Amino acid sequence: MDLTQLASQLLSDKLGLNIDQATITSAMSSLLGDGSGNIDFAGLASRMASSGELGTILNSWLGDGANAAISADSIMGLLGQDKVADFASQIGTSSGDAASGLADVLPQVMDKASSGGNLLEQAGGIGGLMGAAKSFLS
Numbered sequence: 810m811d812l813t814q815l816a817s818q819l820l821s822d823k824l825g826l827n828i829d830q831a832t833i834t835s836a837m838s839s840l841l842g843d844g845s846g847n848i849d850f851a852g853l854a855s856r857m858a859s860s861g862e863l864g865t866i867l868n869s870w871l872g873d874g875a876n877a878a879i880s881a882d883s884i885m886g887l888l889g890q891d892k893v894a895d896f897a898s899q900i901g902t903s904s905g906d907a908a909s910g911l912a913d914v915l916p917q918v919m920d921k922a923s924s925g926g927n928l929l930e931q932a933g934g935i936g937g938l939m940g941a942a943k944s945f946l947s
Contacts, residue, residue, distance in 0.1 A: 811847070812847070812848055812850075812918055812921060812922055813834055813837055813838055813841075813842075813846065813847060813848050814830070814834055815918060815921065816837055816841075816848060816914055816915075816918045817830060817833040817834040817837050818830065818833075819913075819914045819917060819918070820833060820837070820900075820910045820911070820914045821833050823910045823913050823914060824900075824902055824906055824907075824910045826900055826901065826902065827901075828900060828901055832899065832900065833900055835899070836896050836899035836900050837896075839895070839896065839899070840888065840892055840893070840895075840896040841853065841888075848918065848922070850919060850922045850923075853887075853915075853919070854867055854871070854919070856887060857887065860887075862883070863879070863883060863887060865877070866878075866879050866883075866916075867919075869916075870916050870919040870920050870923065871919070871920075871923045876916035876917070876919075876920050877916070878912070878916070879912050879915065879916060880912060881905060881908035881909040881911075881912045882908075883912070884908040884909075884911045884912045884915070885904075885908050888911070890904070893907055893908050893911070
């Protein structure tokens, strides 16, 4: 199972969604995708790294210890309220419930994506990740 499908399954289980997995996966790809059907972990990490509070949370997700929690409000700010609302509409739930579910699921999936350094390699190492974060600030 790829990480987009894993995220979709975890979200479906968390929210008790009663729709087909393909619909959830498609909505997840629209919200978090890289245009190739995968979750854009490097882009998500770059956006988080550019924020002090979210950067600290990101570090816990990428490390080997426990994952720090992220709030539904932080998810809304990170992804955009309009995008979360569109996502929620696609999967048949409220924006608040979608953001809450994503706040629960994203740390797990990001942690899984970073196992063995794969995520950092995608972003060009820690220097590449920080460079991408700086580009958001300029």
